[in-house]
Amino acid sequence: MPDPAPRPDTPALEVLGLRKVFAETVAADDVFLTVPSGSLFGLVGPNGAGKTTTLSMAVGLLRPDGGSARVFGHDVWTDPVKAKSLLGVLPDGLHLPLRLSGREVLHYLGPLWGLDRETVAQRTEELLTVLELDDAGRTLVVDYSTGMRKKLALATAMLHAPKLLVLDEPFESVDPVAAHTIRVILRRFTAGGGSVILSSHVMPLVESMCDHVAVIASGRVVASGPLEEVRGAQSLDEAFVELVGGRTSGEEGLAWLVS
Numbered sequence: 001m002p003d004p005a006p007r008p009d010t011p012a013l014e015v016l017g018l019r020k021v022f023a024e025t026v027a028a029d030d031v032f033l034t035v036p037s038g039s040l041f042g043l044v045g046p047n048g049a050g051k052t053t054t055l056s057m058a059v060g061l062l063r064p065d066g067g068s069a070r071v072f073g074h075d076v077w078t079d080p081v082k083a084k085s086l087l088g089v090l091p092d093g094l095h096l097p098l099r100l101s102g103r104e105v106l107h108y109l110g111p112l113w114g115l116d117r118e119t120v121a122q123r124t125e126e127l128l129t130v131l132e133l134d135d136a137g138r139t140l141v142v143d144y145s146t147g148m149r150k151k152l153a154l155a156t157a158m159l160h161a162p163k164l165l166v167l168d169e170p171f172e173s174v175d176p177v178a179a180h181t182i183r184v185i186l187r188r189f190t191a192g193g194g195s196v197i198l199s200s201h202v203m204p205l206v207e208s209m210c211d212h213v214a215v216i217a218s219g220r221v222v223a224s225g226p227l228e229e230v231r232g233a234q235s236l237d238e239a240f241v242e243l244v245g246g247r248t249s250g251e252e253g254l255a256w257l258v259s
């Protein structure tokens with residue numbers, strides 16, 4: 001019998017006390033996050049805060065030391081087939097087959113998602129066109145720029161029409177036109193009922209497109225909720241600096257550089 005559709009109030013993603021320790025480093029320290037269904041959720045934090053570690057555990061790419069994650073109520077570790085069928089992932093560090101062309105990558109992955117040939121062909125052409133990779137469809141991935149690889153990886157994440165996109169720094173290395181295209185695609189995706197969680201360092205971008213945001217620092221969530229609640233009366237940038245702070249202002253030291 002097919003699974004019943006998730007209740008509308010079931011969160012797209014629940015991160016329940018995820019924890020990961022690498023040697024001496026606590027990369028994720030009891031992280032809780034709730035991504036409401038239909039939301040565009042931004043995950044921000046300084047370098048090394050634990051964003052990639054948390055997202056990797058949340059999608060079943062990295063085994064946690066503790067805690068769990070559910071995609072529309074399905075545990076990614078005990079019910080991986082169902083959870084992953086609902087998920088599209090843009091991971092950190094792209095692992096694309098370098099000796100295939102962009103088009104071949106999508107044609108190769110489609111059947112692995114159980115898609116028929118016709119559907120794969122049609123979606124491939126649409127994705128390559130929308131992401132302005134159609135001219136590069138025949139170019140081998142090894143000859144792609146970093147931004148082109150990012151766009152192709154995004155296409156692979158969307159090919160099977162997932163309900164939740166988990167995107168680790170989707171705007172890193174992409175040009176402003178491509179960034180605009182990606183923003184439009186993600187807005188259309190959520191307007192159509194999809195849900196997104198993305199990590200980014202670009203505060204104005206997160207502020208302009210996300211309705212929910214979480215700030216993570218040293219492996220801990222220091223603020224999470226609707227954007228307006230997290231930033232209060234200030235900009236997200238100001239709220240971020242206040243929440244996370246910094247060890248230096250950048251004004252001290254380096255006298256040799258400015259003399």
Ligand SMILES: Nc1ncnc2c1ncn2[C@@H]1O[C@H](COP(=O)(O)OP(=O)(O)OP(=O)(O)O)[C@@H](O)[C@H]1O
Nearest residue numbers: 022025026027045046047048049050051052053054
């Ligand atoms: N495989 C690993 N082995 C050892 N330490 C790791 C590993 N992966 C991450 N770490 C450490 O865990 C901490 C969190 O790293 P993570 O990549 O999750 O941060 P991040 O918030 O994604 O950073 P950035 O914004 O710089 O990409 C860092 O201190 C990092 O050095």
